Amino acid sequence: MARYLFFRFLGAMLALLFVASLVFAILRLTGDPVNMLIPFGATPEEMDLFRRSLGLDKPLPVQYLEFLAGIPTLNMGLSFRYKEPAMGLVLERIPATLELATTALAIAFILGIPLGVLAAVYRNSALDSLISFLSFLGYATPQFWLGIMLILIFAVRLGWLPTSGSGSLRHLILPAITLATWPLGQLTRLTRSEMLEVLHKEYVRTARGKGLSEFRVIFRHALQNAAIPLVTLVGMNLAVFLGGAMLVETVFAWPGMGRLAVQAVSFRDFPLVQASVMLIATGFVIINFFVDILYAVLDPRIELQ
Amino acid sequence: MSKKSRLVKALGVMAILALVVSCAPTPTPSPTATAPPPAETPTPPPAPTPTEVPKPQGTITIAVGQDFFYLDPHQTIMMSDSSIHAQVQETLVYFDAQAKIQPLLATSWENVSPTEWVFHLREGVQFHNGEDFNADIVVYNTERILGEWGQPRHTLVTGYLDRAEKIDDYTVKLVTTEPDPVFLAQLTGFWFVPPGYIEEVGDDNYAEHPIGTGPYKFVEWVKDDHVTLTANLDYWGELPAIETVVYRVIPEAASRIAALQAGEVDIIPIPVDSFKVVDDSPNLTAVAIEGGVSPWVFFLAESPQNPDAVALEDVRVRRALNYAVDVDSICEDIWGGLTSRLGAQIPALLWGYDPSIEPYPYDPDKAKELLAEAGYPELTLNLEVPIGLMQKPVEVGEVIANDLEKVGVHVSMTSVEIGVLLGERDERRAAPLHIIPWGQALFDAWDKLFYPLHCESPYSMWCDPDLDELIDAANTTMNPDERQVILTEIQQFVHDEAPFIFLYAEPFVFGYNDRVTGFEPRADEKILAYGCSLAE
Numbered sequence: 001m002a003r004y005l006f007f008r009f010l011g012a013m014l015a016l017l018f019v020a021s022l023v024f025a026i027l028r029l030t031g032d033p034v035n036m037l038i039p040f041g042a043t044p045e046e047m048d049l050f051r052r053s054l055g056l057d058k059p060l061p062v063q064y065l066e067f068l069a070g071i072p073t074l075n076m077g078l079s080f081r082y083k084e085p086a087m088g089l090v091l092e093r094i095p096a097t098l099e100l101a102t103t104a105l106a107i108a109f110i111l112g113i114p115l116g117v118l119a120a121v122y123r124n125s126a127l128d129s130l131i132s133f134l135s136f137l138g139y140a141t142p143q144f145w146l147g148i149m150l151i152l153i154f155a156v157r158l159g160w161l162p163t164s165g166s167g168s169l170r171h172l173i174l175p176a177i178t179l180a181t182w183p184l185g186q187l188t189r190l191t192r193s194e195m196l197e198v199l200h201k202e203y204v205r206t207a208r209g210k211g212l213s214e215f216r217v218i219f220r221h222a223l224q225n226a227a228i229p230l231v232t233l234v235g236m237n238l239a240v241f242l243g244g245a246m247l248v249e250t251v252f253a254w255p256g257m258g259r260l261a262v263q264a265v266s267f268r269d270f271p272l273v274q275a276s277v278m279l280i281a282t283g284f285v286i287i288n289f290f291v292d293i294l295y296a297v298l299d300p301r302i303e304l305q
Numbered sequence: 306m307s308k309k310s311r312l313v314k315a316l317g318v319m320a321i322l323a324l325v326v327s328c329a330p331t332p333t334p335s336p337t338a339t340a341p342p343p344a345e346t347p348t349p350p351p352a353p354t355p356t357e358v359p360k361p362q363g364t365i366t367i368a369v370g371q372d373f374f375y376l377d378p379h380q381t382i383m384m385s386d387s388s389i390h391a392q393v394q395e396t397l398v399y400f401d402a403q404a405k406i407q408p409l410l411a412t413s414w415e416n417v418s419p420t421e422w423v424f425h426l427r428e429g430v431q432f433h434n435g436e437d438f439n440a441d442i443v444v445y446n447t448e449r450i451l452g453e454w455g456q457p458r459h460t461l462v463t464g465y466l467d468r469a470e471k472i473d474d475y476t477v478k479l480v481t482t483e484p485d486p487v488f489l490a491q492l493t494g495f496w497f498v499p500p501g502y503i504e505e506v507g508d509d510n511y512a513e514h515p516i517g518t519g520p521y522k523f524v525e526w527v528k529d530d531h532v533t534l535t536a537n538l539d540y541w542g543e544l545p546a547i548e549t550v551v552y553r554v555i556p557e558a559a560s561r562i563a564a565l566q567a568g569e570v571d572i573i574p575i576p577v578d579s580f581k582v583v584d585d586s587p588n589l590t591a592v593a594i595e596g597g598v599s600p601w602v603f604f605l606a607e608s609p610q611n612p613d614a615v616a617l618e619d620v621r622v623r624r625a626l627n628y629a630v631d632v633d634s635i636c637e638d639i640w641g642g643l644t645s646r647l648g649a650q651i652p653a654l655l656w657g658y659d660p661s662i663e664p665y666p667y668d669p670d671k672a673k674e675l676l677a678e679a680g681y682p683e684l685t686l687n688l689e690v691p692i693g694l695m696q697k698p699v700e701v702g703e704v705i706a707n708d709l710e711k712v713g714v715h716v717s718m719t720s721v722e723i724g725v726l727l728g729e730r731d732e733r734r735a736a737p738l739h740i741i742p743w744g745q746a747l748f749d750a751w752d753k754l755f756y757p758l759h760c761e762s763p764y765s766m767w768c769d770p771d772l773d774e775l776i777d778a779a780n781t782t783m784n785p786d787e788r789q790v791i792l793t794e795i796q797q798f799v800h801d802e803a804p805f806i807f808l809y810a811e812p813f814v815f816g817y818n819d820r821v822t823g824f825e826p827r828a829d830e831k832i833l834a835y836g837c838s839l840a841e
Contacts, residue, residue: 031728038382038461046460081374093529148559156567163564164555166530253555255529263371263556266693268724 012285019281033268077271086271097256101241104179116191139185147178147251164253175252183237194226235291239284361536361548363839368555368570377512378496379455384830394496394517402825404748419484426475430541432499433516440477444469445500462494484781490747520545546838572817583816593643593814596828597745602806613684614737623803625675627665629712643812649796652810657750657792672712685715687736693723695742767804
């Protein structure tokens with residue numbers, strides 16, 4: 001177990017180093033950020049002054065090493081635009097993104113698993129077809145379009161909910177639903193296929209043979225064994241949403257990390273982009289790590305070969 | 306079993322509901338039945354006593370596309386911050402919505418020598434914390450903006466300001482480093498802060514709760530969400546009609562429009578395409594103003610992308626390309642008639658614009674004639690259009706490319722991200738035809754002279770010593786009438802030499818709720834609540 005964890009940890013660190021180097025290189029390949037940060041009319045001397053104040057005149061290897069050195073202490077430098085510590089800006093917005101992401105995943109989980117189970121249990125029935133169709137729909141519908149449609153229907157036409165912004169439960173409903181449809185579709189389908197696989201296993205027949213109620217058979221015995229891939233899915237989605245909720249955050253003016261990251265990119269705000277990417281990557285790695293641990297706990301048969 | 310069947314039924318109902326709601330034909334908005342007018346009160350209301358001034362009341366919400374950055378006006382380098390500054394702090398002079406200079410904290414002024422200006426200051430003005438406004442304040446602020454703290458803004462905005470000298474409590478002389486014909490325009494971006502307050506809280510913390518002399522006081526700033534202002538009841542001038550103003554951040558245009566339609570916000574900037582949708586909505590009105598951002602198709606004769614680029618050195622070719630593009634149809638079809646073709650490089654809104662300079666007419670035959678005359682009946686030129694900073698680059702680029710094809714110029718168009726295009730431009734390897742939207746900040750021809758056209762400007766693809774002379778003269782002539790003569794000459798010169806394909810000035814479009822009256826669209830990214838009132 002310890003060896004397993006150690007090697008997983010090492011792998012995670014290497015992945016982070018790779019991501020850090022990649023984002024560093026790509027950002028600097030996109031050209032001079034000063035063009036985007038200063039309005040027209042600055043003389044070349046003024047631009048040089050600005051460049052120096054941002055630390056961009058130092059040789060690349062120096063910038064790279066300073067960047068790497070800052071990561072462990074979360075010091076990603078000052079945002080070019082906001083003039084505040086970049087990591088601080090990103091961290092400030094994590095709660096908002098997490099609020100949205102966890103709500104969306106909760107919706108997906110609470111609806112998706114029962115739907116998937118239903119579809120599996122009533123395989124090939126009209127219900128199964130309906131559920132499968134709906135899950136494809138959720139999977140394939142573009143978030144941007146769905147978000148705006150929901151706003152138009154429920155906020156503008158019906159006036160039941162606010163169009164955008166944050167601050168109350170009512171503000172959370174539409175963005176969470178929009179964000180939930182994709183993982184909901186995924187989770188429903190995955191639950192269905194996992195359950196189908198498991199429902200024919202020996203131990204299910206044994207459980208039925210023992211006279212257990214159908215309900216207990218499905219939820220205690222079958223689902224528990226189907227749980228592992230589902231756990232992975234939810235974990236991955238949570239990590240992805242740290243940055244990947246940016247479309248929903250933008251459409252609904254939700255003050256999260258994804259939106260911040262996108263704006264930082266269009267303004268070439270290197271420290272802010274670097275901070276966002278490193279945070280998302282680290283989040284991803286950590287969550288994956290925990291999912292791996294959970295794996296090992298849920299199924300003692302799993303270990304690193 | 307029953308649990309499952311209940312679940313099934315519930316799901317079925319939900320599914321059907323969802324389908325019905327989304328597929329139902331959208332009802333056309335019925336003409337809103339106007340509320341019946343309030344019943345006539347039998348007794349007339351008491352006549353207001355002469356000293357009674359209507360108190361500010363109500364709230365309006367303005368939605369903007371991005372959050373504010375620097376609430377310290379000596380630090381900001383973003384034009385979008387100025388909506389807040391223009392209402393919380395004040396300047397000596399300001400631009401009204403028609404881009405004319407008006408007195409504000411200065412009641413009058415004289416340009417006593419090419420580099421010296423004497424301002425007579427308004428008396429009886431106080432900051433929100435009670436400090437008095439006077440010549441000492443102007444001196445203090447000048448030192449602050451010239452010092453390290455004000456460096457970014459000073460460099461970009463008040464660049465020629467050198468020092469301030471107090472003459473008496475309400476008279477101050479400002480001195481520039483060189484003759485600066487647009488000094489007043491620059492001063493519209495020089496806002497005043499109170500020294501006592503800054504000593505108390507420190508430079509760093511001023512922006513946490515900015516204070517000025519303006520008609521509105523700062524209440525709070527929730528980052529990425531909103532800024533709230535409240536009316537300054539001790540304001541020296543006319544009190545604002547509206548008590549509370551909230552600036553909300555809604556980055557996505559469609560969401561902003563939805564918020565406007567739902568009545569959650571009152572004024573928003575909207576994309577040109579949404580003009581009709583907003584204007585046709587009940588209770589909403591759309592309004593546009595031709596702005597100062599002028600995209601030009603730059604010519605780069607040294608472009609390494611096409612060998613034919615050298616053809617651009619021939620003025621006949623450049624004129625031909627201007628004749629070839631039907632800019633009027635771009636203005637009609639893409640911009641809904643909200644803007645018009647430019648004769649030279651200066652948009653109509655800017656000081657110095659001369660309407661007598663006629664734009665090139667659309668004449669593809671003349672274009673072909675000129676191209677043949679110059680020896681280039683066929684040409685292959687790349688066109689790069691920028692993504693970001695320009696509205697509708699691809700649509701406009703496609704019209705240009707098509708029009709040029711018709712006269713024998715084969716154009717292959719690519720979209721390039723603006724930062725990348727600027728980089729290419731700096732290294733002189735952009736396409737021979739590339740569009741860059743050229744902005745402005747001073748409502749004066751100034752911004753369209755040196756940087757785009759002067760030999761010594763790193764951003765200029767053009768070099769002509771005769772034009773340089775004219776530009777230098779325009780930038781140092783203080784007498785407005787003399788300056789106008791030079792500017793007219795420049796525009797004629799530029800029109801004739803055609804260093805670009807002249808297009809149009811981008812329109813700025815706004816939508817607002819009819820409960821707001823008095824809203825004036827501005828071309829400088831400010832959306833001001835001051836001056837608006839609520840219709841009731």
